Amino acid sequence: MKAIIMAGGTGTRLWPMSRESKPKQFFELVSDEPLILETYRRLLKFFPKEKIYFSVSAPLAEMLGAHFPDWPVERMIIEPEKRDTGPAMGFVAAILELDDPDEPIIFIPSDHFIGDEEKFLRCLSVGDQLIRETGKMLDIGVVPTFPSTVLGYTKIGELLEVRDGVEIFNFAGHTEKPPYEIAKQYLEEGSYLWHASYYMWTPRKFMEAFENYAPEMAEIFRGIQAVAVGAHHGAPQRFDVLYSRLPKISFDYAVTEKMAPTDVLIIKGDFGWSDIGAWDTLHDRLSTEENNNVTKGRSILIDTENSLIYAPEGKTVAVLGMKDIVVVDTGDALLVCPKSEAQRVKEIISQLKENNFHDVL
Numbered sequence: 001m002k003a004i005i006m007a008g009g010t011g012t013r014l015w016p017m018s019r020e021s022k023p024k025q026f027f028e029l030v031s032d033e034p035l036i037l038e039t040y041r042r043l044l045k046f047f048p049k050e051k052i053y054f055s056v057s058a059p060l061a062e063m064l065g066a067h068f069p070d071w072p073v074e075r076m077i078i079e080p081e082k083r084d085t086g087p088a089m090g091f092v093a094a095i096l097e098l099d100d101p102d103e104p105i106i107f108i109p110s111d112h113f114i115g116d117e118e119k120f121l122r123c124l125s126v127g128d129q130l131i132r133e134t135g136k137m138l139d140i141g142v143v144p145t146f147p148s149t150v151l152g153y154t155k156i157g158e159l160l161e162v163r164d165g166v167e168i169f170n171f172a173g174h175t176e177k178p179p180y181e182i183a184k185q186y187l188e189e190g191s192y193l194w195h196a197s198y199y200m201w202t203p204r205k206f207m208e209a210f211e212n213y214a215p216e217m218a219e220i221f222r223g224i225q226a227v228a229v230g231a232h233h234g235a236p237q238r239f240d241v242l243y244s245r246l247p248k249i250s251f252d253y254a255v256t257e258k259m260a261p262t263d264v265l266i267i268k269g270d271f272g273w274s275d276i277g278a279w280d281t282l283h284d285r286l287s288t289e290e291n292n293n294v295t296k297g298r299s300i301l302i303d304t305e306n307s308l309i310y311a312p313e314g315k316t317v318a319v320l321g322m323k324d325i326v327v328v329d330t331g332d333a334l335l336v337c338p339k340s341e342a343q344r345v346k347e348i349i350s351q352l353k354e355n356n357f358h359d360v361l
Contacts, residue, residue: 001128002103003047004092005039006197007064007110008057008082013150013278013345016333017310020361025111026063029276030285036067036110043108046121050075055092055107057082080243086217086254087246089199090210091239094221097203098228104131106200113285115272119165123267126166127200130265137209137259138200139171140269141193147183150277150343152176152195152252156266171264176252193266195252196273213258220246279326279335280342283308307339333360 011024018024025036043052053075056064061078065071077092089107096105106124114120127138141154157170174195178186186192201209210218223242247254256264274285283306286294293301297311300318307324311317312331319327326342328335335345352361 001047001124001200002051002053002096002100002105003043003108003124004053004055004077004105005036005043005108005110006055006085006088007036008055008060008079008088009109009111010082011111011277012349013343014276014282015345015349016328016330016335016360020059022063023060023111024276026067029282030113034067035112035276036064039108039110039112040068042114042117042120045117046124053077053092053096055079055088057088080240083243083246083248085197085251086214086249087243089206089251090217090221090246091224091243093203093206093210094225095228097207098225101204102202104128104200104202105206106198109197111276112196113272113274113276115274117271119271120269122164123166123269123271124198124200126163126168127198127267129163130168131200131202134265135205136201136262137205137264138267139256139264140196140198140267142196142269142271142273144183144187144192144194147180147187148194148343149177149180149183151275152256153178153183153186153192154195154266155192156268157261160265167268169266169268171259171261171266173261174252174256174259176250176257193268194273196269196275198269199251209255209259214254217246217254278342278345279308279328279337280339283326283339 007025009023010020011018014024017027026034028034031038054064055077057079058081077095079088079091123140130138139154153175155172157172160168160170207221210221220242224239227239274281276282276285283294292306293304294308298316299309299311300316301309303321304319305323307322308326309317309319310328312329315329317327317329324339326335326337326339
C-alpha cells in the first residue's frame with residue numbers, strides 16, 4: 001500500500017495563526033514539531049519511505065520542500081491550484097494509475113491528532129487486506145463526541161467482522177456537513193461516525209468511481225494522464241489548463257454520496273482522533289492546565305477558566321475574569337471570540353476578502 005499525505009489545505013478555521021501562505025499543518029500546534037512532520041513520522045512506523053507520497057497545492061510546494069528538502073520529485077504530486085479534495089484525489093489517482101493501477105493507496109490528512117498510533121496503523125493494515133480481498137473502497141469513521149456541522153457523517157450498517165481488534169461495518173450512506181439539528185440526531189442515534197477522510201482503494205478503482213459518478217471530471221483526469229504520458233516523451237508537462245476546468249468540490253460530494261453501499265466498507269477508528277480543525281477542538285485536545293486553560297507564549301490569566309490564549313513572541317497578553325473564550329494574537333492580527341463560536345472563524349475570512357485585507361489572509 002502507498003500513503004498519500006494530503007498537505008494542500010489552508011486551515012481557515014484556525015485563523016489568524018493558519019494563513020494561506022502558512023497553513024496549520026506547518027505549525028507546532030500539538031507538540032514541538034509541525035503536524036505534517038508528526039504525520040510523516042507516524043506513517044514511517046508502517047510504510048517504507050518509498051511508499052509515502054505528498055499531495056500539495058502549488059503555492060505550498062516550496063514550504064513543503066523546506067520541511068522535506070531531499071524529497072524525490074516523483075513522490076511529490078503538485079496540484080496546479082487548490083480546488084478541494086475531489087480534484088486533488090482524482091489528480092493523484094490519475095498519476096499513480098499510470099505506474100501501478102492496482103496497488104492500494106490511502107489518502108492521509110496532514111493535520112490530524114492520533115492518540116493511539118498502534119491502533120491507527122492496524123486500521124490501515126486491515127484496510128489494505130480488505131481492498132485486496134474484496135475490491136471495495138475502505139473508509140475510516142470515528143465515534144462523534146459532539147454534533148459537529150463541519151464534518152461529514154458516515155452511517156454504518158451491520159458489523160461484518162472484527163479483524164486484529166478492528167471492527168469492520170457495512171456502509172449505509174454518507175451525509176456531508178449536516179445542519180446542527182441533524183448532526184444532533186446522528187449523535188443520539190449512535191449509528192453514525194464522523195468521516196475522517198482516510199479513503200483507501202486502488203488508483204484504478206478511484207478512476208472508475210469518477211467515471212461512474214463524476215464523468216466530466218473523469219474526462220479531464222484522462223486528459224491529464226495523456227499529458228503525463230506525453231511528458232515522458234519530451235512533451236511539456238503542463239496540467240494547468242486542464243486542471244482549472246475541474247469544479248471546486250470535495251470527493252465526498254462528487255463521489256461518496258452517490259456510491260452504492262455495497263461498494264464500500266467502513267472501519268471504526270477508535271484511536272483517539274481529533275481534527276484540530278478549529279480553536280475549540282484544539283483547546284479540548286490540549287486542556288490539561290489548571291482551570292482548563294491552554295496557553296502559548298507569555299500570558300497572565302486571572303479568574304479565567306476553560307480558555308485558549310496564544311500570545312506572540314515579545315508580547316504579553318493578560319486576561320481577567322473571563323470564561324470559555326479564545327484569544328489568539330499573531331502580532332499583525334488578533335482574534336477574540338467565545339469558544340462556542342470558534343467554528344465560525346471562516347466567516348471572518350470571507351469578510352477579510354470582501355474588505356481586501358489580503359495582508360492577513
